[in-house]
Amino acid sequence: MSWTRKLLRVNLSNGTVTEEALNMQWANDYLGQRGLATRYMVEETDPACDPLGPDNKLIMATGPLTGTMASTGGRYSVICKSPLTNAIACSNSGGFFGAELKFAGWDMVIFEGRAASPMYLSIENEKASLLPADDLWGKSVWEADKVLRTKHQDPQTRIACVGRSAEQGCLYAAVVNDLHRAAGRSGVGTVMASKNLKAVVVRGTLGIGNVENPEAFMSATKAGKAVLAENAVTGQGLPAYGTQVLMNVINEVGALPTRNMRETQFEGAANVSAEAMLEPRKSDGKPNLTTNGACYACTIACGRISTIDRTHFSVKDKPEYWINSGGLEYEAAWALGPDTGVDDIDALTYVNFLCNEDGMDPISLGSTIAAAMELFESGAITTAQTDGVELKFGSAEALCWAAEVTAKGEGFGRDIGLGSKRLCEKYGRPEFSMTVKGQEFPAYDPRGIQGMGLAYATSNRGACHLRGYTVASEILGIPEKTDPLESDGKAGLVKAFQDATAAVDSAGLCVFTTFAWTMDDIAPQVDAACEGDWSTDRMMEVGERIWNMEREYNAKAGLTGADDNLPARLVSEPANVGPAAGRVSELDKMLPEYYAARGWTSDGSVTVETHSRLGLPG
Amino acid sequence: MQITFKLYATLGDLLPSNAVRNVASIDVPEGASLNSIIDKYHVPRELAHLVLINGVFVCDADRDQSGMLKEGDVLAIWPPVAGG
Numbered sequence: 117m118s119w120t121r122k123l124l125r126v127n128l129s130n131g132t133v134t135e136e137a138l139n140m141q142w143a144n145d146y147l148g149q150r151g152l153a154t155r156y157m158v159e160e161t162d163p164a165c166d167p168l169g170p171d172n173k174l175i176m177a178t179g180p181l182t183g184t185m186a187s188t189g190g191r192y193s194v195i196c197k198s199p200l201t202n203a204i205a206c207s208n209s210g211g212f213f214g215a216e217l218k219f220a221g222w223d224m225v226i227f228e229g230r231a232a233s234p235m236y237l238s239i240e241n242e243k244a245s246l247l248p249a250d251d252l253w254g255k256s257v258w259e260a261d262k263v264l265r266t267k268h269q270d271p272q273t274r275i276a277c278v279g280r281s282a283e284q285g286c287l288y289a290a291v292v293n294d295l296h297r298a299a300g301r302s303g304v305g306t307v308m309a310s311k312n313l314k315a316v317v318v319r320g321t322l323g324i325g326n327v328e329n330p331e332a333f334m335s336a337t338k339a340g341k342a343v344l345a346e347n348a349v350t351g352q353g354l355p356a357y358g359t360q361v362l363m364n365v366i367n368e369v370g371a372l373p374t375r376n377m378r379e380t381q382f383e384g385a386a387n388v389s390a391e392a393m394l395e396p397r398k399s400d401g402k403p404n405l406t407t408n409g410a411c412y413a414c415t416i417a418c419g420r421i422s423t424i425d426r427t428h429f430s431v432k433d434k435p436e437y438w439i440n441s442g443g444l445e446y447e448a449a450w451a452l453g454p455d456t457g458v459d460d461i462d463a464l465t466y467v468n469f470l471c472n473e474d475g476m477d478p479i480s481l482g483s484t485i486a487a488a489m490e491l492f493e494s495g496a497i498t499t500a501q502t503d504g505v506e507l508k509f510g511s512a513e514a515l516c517w518a519a520e521v522t523a524k525g526e527g528f529g530r531d532i533g534l535g536s537k538r539l540c541e542k543y544g545r546p547e548f549s550m551t552v553k554g555q556e557f558p559a560y561d562p563r564g565i566q567g568m569g570l571a572y573a574t575s576n577r578g579a580c581h582l583r584g585y586t587v588a589s590e591i592l593g594i595p596e597k598t599d600p601l602e603s604d605g606k607a608g609l610v611k612a613f614q615d616a617t618a619a620v621d622s623a624g625l626c627v628f629t630t631f632a633w634t635m636d637d638i639a640p641q642v643d644a645a646c647e648g649d650w651s652t653d654r655m656m657e658v659g660e661r662i663w664n665m666e667r668e669y670n671a672k673a674g675l676t677g678a679d680d681n682l683p684a685r686l687v688s689e690p691a692n693v694g695p696a697a698g699r700v701s702e703l704d705k706m707l708p709e710y711y712a713a714r715g716w717t718s719d720g721s722v723t724v725e726t727h728s729r730l731g732l733p734g
Numbered sequence: 735m736q737i738t739f740k741l742y743a744t745l746g747d748l749l750p751s752n753a754v755r756n757v758a759s760i761d762v763p764e765g766a767s768l769n770s771i772i773d774k775y776h777v778p779r780e781l782a783h784l785v786l787i788n789g790v791f792v793c794d795a796d797r798d799q800s801g802m803l804k805e806g807d808v809l810a811i812w813p814p815v816a817g818g
Contacts, residue, residue: 370789
C-alpha cells in the first residue's frame with residue numbers, strides 16, 4: 117500500500133479539521149503527490165476561480181514512497197491554482213517535512229476557504245488542530261519557526277511556513293520547510309498566506325508500516341541505492357559540487373542567459389560557480405561552502421550549506437546573517453547572478469538567505485530584478501521609483517536592496533513582488549518580461565538549448581526547467597547525448613521527459629535520481645511498496661495522464677495554445693555569442709510536432725480520443 | 735600552438751600550476767588529438783565525459799582525430815556532472 121489511505125481536510129472558513137479516506141481509485145490512476153492532488157483540484161475547484169480567493173484550495177501532498185527508505189523518499193508538493201500564472205501550480209520540496217507528515221499518518225492535507233484571522237495547523241499523529249497565529253503574522257519564516265519550536269517543545273517537530281513576502285502579496289512567495297527547503301515556484305506561498313494560514317507544524321511517530329511487500333521493497337531500494345552510489349553524477353559530482361557545477365558548463369556552451377536574457381554568456385560566471393564556492397576567502401580563509409546536505413532518506417546529498425563573508429557590505433553590521441543556511445543552487449545563483457549581471461558571490465548568497473528567511477522564489481525574484489534593471493536602464497523607471505537607488509545591471513548593492521524591500525513588501529519592493537510580467541506591463545515595456553504564462557525563466561537559454569524552448573513554452577506551470585529537463589540529454593548526455601542546437605527530434609524528447617517527471621513527482625521521489633535511474637529502476641520500488649502492478653509502462657502512462665489532466669485544468673482556467681509561447685526576444689533576437697550565435701529558438705517548428713506527439717489538436721487542445729484513451733476526468 | 739585548456743569539478747587539480755580559476759594556457763603540437771591532451775594531463779578517459787571545443791561537444795569517436803584543434807581554441811572538459 118504505502119499510502120496511509122487517509123487525508124486531512126481543513127476548512128479554514130469554519131475552523132473544522134476532519135479525517136477522510138483517500139480516494140484509492142484515484143491513487144491507482146494518479147499515484148500520489150502531484151498527480152493525485154491535482155486530481156482532487158480538478159474535482160473540487162473551479163479552474164476559473166480567483167487564485168487568491170477562498171474558492172482556491174491548497175494541498176500539501178506526499179507520494180507513496182515519501183517517508184520510506186527509498187533513496188530521496190522525503191518529497192512533498194504544494195498544489196493549488198497559481199496567482200502568478202493562473203494555471204495549476206505544483207511546487208515540490210525536500211527536507212524532512214514531507215516524511216514527517218507521512219509518519220503522522222497522512223497522505224495529504226487539503227486546505228479550503230479562508231480563516232478570519234491568522235492561524236496555523238498543528239498535527240501530532242491523529243490529533244490535528246487549528247491554532248491562532250496572530251503572534252506569528254508579520255514575522256519571517258525564521259522568526260516564526262523559532263516561536264513555534266518554543267511553543268511545541270519537541271526538537272523533532274517539522275515546520276512549513278510562509279514569510280513576510282507572502283503576507284505582503286508577493287506573487288512568487290514560497291512555502292519554506294525546515295528553514296531553507298522550499299516549495300518555491302508559482303506563488304504557492306502567496307496562496308497559503310491568502311488563506312490566513314501562516315504555518316503547518318507536524319510531528320509523527322507512527323512510521324511507515326504499510327509497505328505492500330517489505331522484502332521486495334528492501335531489495336528494490338537497495339538496488340536503487342547501489343545505482344545512485346556507483347553513478348559518477350549522483351555518487352560523486354552532485355555531493356561534491358552540487359547543482360552549481362552547471363554554472364561554467366552552461367556558460368561554456370553559450371546558453372547562460374545574461375542581463376535579462378539579452379546575452380548568452382556571462383563574463384563573471386566563474387566568480388559565482390561551484391568551483392568559486394570552494395575557494396578560501398581573504399577575510400577568514402574559509403570557503404563559501406561549509407558542507408553538503410541531504411534531505412530525508414537521500415543518498416545523493418546535493419544540498420549546499422553556506423556562509424557569507426562577515427566583512428561583506430551586505431552583512432557586516434548584521435550578525436544575524438553570520439550563520440550557515442541553505443546556499444546557492446544553480447538556478448538561484450543564475451537568476452541572482454548572471455541574469456542581473458552581478459558576479460559577487462557573497463551578495464548572491466545574502467539574497468539567497470533572504471529568500472530562505474522570507475520565502476521568496478529566487479528564480480522569479482532574480483529574473484524580476486533583472487527586468488527592473490532593464491526598465492531602469494531604458495528610462496522606463498527612474499530613481500523616483502527606486503528610492504534613489506541606481507538599479508543598474510551589475511550592481512550588487514542594488515540587487516541586495518531590491519531583495520530586501522521585496523522580502524518586506526516595502527516601497528518599490530511591492531512592484532518587484534508583482535513578478536516580471538506585471539512589472540513590465542505596469543511600466544509600459546512588456547517586451548522586457550522574460551516569462552511564459554507569467555512565470556519567469558530558469559537558467560537555460562532556449563536559443564542555445566533548443567529542447568528547453570519547447571519545454572518552457574509547453575510547461576503546465578509556466579517557464580520551468582523541472583517539468584521537462586532536456587538539458588540532461590542536450591548538454592549533459594543523460595541518458596544519451598543529443599545536439600542542443602538541433603530542433604529535430606526535440607518534440608518527442610520533451611514529451612518523454614515531461615511524462616517521466618510527472619510520474620517521479622507523484623511517487624515521492626526526487627527528480628535528481630533520474631540522472632542515474634531510469635524508470636526501470638523506479639518502477640520496482642513503487643511496485644514493491646504499493647498494491648497492484650506498477651510496471652515501467654504503467655508509470656509512463658500515469659505520467660502522461662497527469663500531464664494531460666494538468667493541461668485540461670489549465671484550458672478550463674482560460675489558457676490556450678496561444679499561451680505556449682516564448683518572449684519575442686528569444687524567437688527573433690539571435691544569440692550574440694558562443695556556439696548558438698546567430699540562432700533563435702525554433703519553437704514555431706517544434707510546437708506542431710509536439711502537439712502531434714501528444715495527440716492534441718493543431719491548436720493545442722486535448723482531443724476527445726486522447727482524453728478517452730487516458731481515462732481523464734470529466 | 736597555444737590553446738586555452740579548462741578542467742572543471744574533480745578534474746581541476748590536474749591543470750598545470752599556472753592555471754587560474756580552472757583555466758590554463760597550454761602549448762600543444764600541431765595536429766594533436768584531444769585524447770593525446772587528455773592523456774598528457776592524466777585525465778582519466780572515463781572521466782572526460784563532457785568535452786567541448788569552443789563550447790561545442792566532441793563525441794568519443796572523434797577524440798582520436800588530429801586536426802580538431804586550431805590556434806586559440808578553447809578545450810574544456812568536465813567529468814559526468816548534472817544539476818538543475
